[in-house]
Amino acid sequence: MNGNSTFRHDNVALLSITEVTAPIEVKSEVFDETLADTLAELRLPKGLLQRVAGVHARRNWEKPGDFATGSAEAGRAALAQAGISADQVGLMINASVSRENLEPSVATRVHHEMGLGPQAMNFDITNACLGFVNAMTVASTMIDSGQLDYAVVVAAEDAQRVQRATVERLARPGITRHEYLNEFASLTLGCGAAAAVLGPADRHPEGHRVLGGVTRGATWNHELCVGGFDGMFTDTKGLLDNGMELVTSAWHEALADGWDWQHMDRYIMHQISDVHMKSVATAAELDTTRIPKTYPQLGNVGPASLPITLALESEKLERGERVLCVGVGSGLNTAMTEIVW
Numbered sequence: 001m002n003g004n005s006t007f008r009h010d011n012v013a014l015l016s017i018t019e020v021t022a023p024i025e026v027k028s029e030v031f032d033e034t035l036a037d038t039l040a041e042l043r044l045p046k047g048l049l050q051r052v053a054g055v056h057a058r059r060n061w062e063k064p065g066d067f068a069t070g071s072a073e074a075g076r077a078a079l080a081q082a083g084i085s086a087d088q089v090g091l092m093i094n095a096s097v098s099r100e101n102l103e104p105s106v107a108t109r110v111h112h113e114m115g116l117g118p119q120a121m122n123f124d125i126t127n128a129c130l131g132f133v134n135a136m137t138v139a140s141t142m143i144d145s146g147q148l149d150y151a152v153v154v155a156a157e158d159a160q161r162v163q164r165a166t167v168e169r170l171a172r173p174g175i176t177r178h179e180y181l182n183e184f185a186s187l188t189l190g191c192g193a194a195a196a197v198l199g200p201a202d203r204h205p206e207g208h209r210v211l212g213g214v215t216r217g218a219t220w221n222h223e224l225c226v227g228g229f230d231g232m233f234t235d236t237k238g239l240l241d242n243g244m245e246l247v248t249s250a251w252h253e254a255l256a257d258g259w260d261w262q263h264m265d266r267y268i269m270h271q272i273s274d275v276h277m278k279s280v281a282t283a284a285e286l287d288t289t290r291i292p293k294t295y296p297q298l299g300n301v302g303p304a305s306l307p308i309t310l311a312l313e314s315e316k317l318e319r320g321e322r323v324l325c326v327g328v329g330s331g332l333n334t335a336m337t338e339i340v341w
Helices: 030-033 034-043 050-052 066-081 108-114 131-145 160-170 177-182 183-186 234-257 274-284 302-316
Strands: 006-008 011-023 023-025 059-061 089-094 121-124 152-155 192-200 208-217 225-228 231-235 265-267 320-328 333-340
Touching: 011 066, 011 274, 011 302, 023 030, 023 231, 030 034, 030 208, 034 152, 050 108, 050 183, 050 274, 059 302, 066 089, 066 108, 089 108, 089 131, 108 121, 131 152, 131 192, 131 208, 131 302, 131 333, 152 302, 160 183, 160 231, 183 231, 192 302, 208 234, 208 320, 234 274, 234 320, 234 333, 265 302, 265 333, 302 320
Parallel strands: 089 121, 089 152, 265 320
Antiparallel strands: 006 208, 011 192, 011 208, 023 059, 152 192, 208 333, 225 231, 320 333
């Protein structure tokens, strides 16, 4: 398919990438203990989160609403790392799924807490777990167009309400094995924050060039994973099968347009589970040693997962190495973006 599904950036660099780790660790054993009676009734073993998903722990914030403050903290750290002042920022995009209210946008609070000036446009982009990658593409396109010089992209997630609601439902009398497994993925969710600063590459030779990539949608799958404050309901097999088909299609489309990603130095993926990582690696014939994993200790932090992983891996990257960011969001949508370190 032709159109805007593949794209290239002419003069954009990633100037910084930072993460904020939520302070409270919650081990998967906690859920096993809380749901011990239900597991026994359904004849399900303990340790499913660890053995099936590979998630041994996740992090939580200290109190509700801390996710936005986490975004602002990550954003300020990213500006400091990039050496860019708040009054130079022309755009700030919040890519979080989490929100306390329908309006105003989460971006307004983060903009205020970061201390950005009135010149900085701000808004939310919410596209499930793909939001951060989409926001980077929008910001990069606006920098290429000359509309602005510097942009900040932030994302932070708060999974605590979903965790509590899911545990309450899974512990209710009469729950079936199918119902339990249908909500199993909700317990992999975690909290955290990340931020990136983007700017013109010709002014920042020290930056990491954002070259471009591909996007592709398969929105007939929009009912396979539906989440809200009360929990997340997932057709795990359907989501995985259709997600792999979507990623493979996008991969081949990019290859036909001149993007050869078979031998990248790192593949920074949205962090879901062991099953997801192995499936993507097998489908694209990737070297799994080049795929950093953060979900075992941080869980699935939604759209913040990918930038958190990139931030944690960035200290190991060397100049000139090629990095492919691979995001998949329920709906289904996928996006891949290449960065040259």
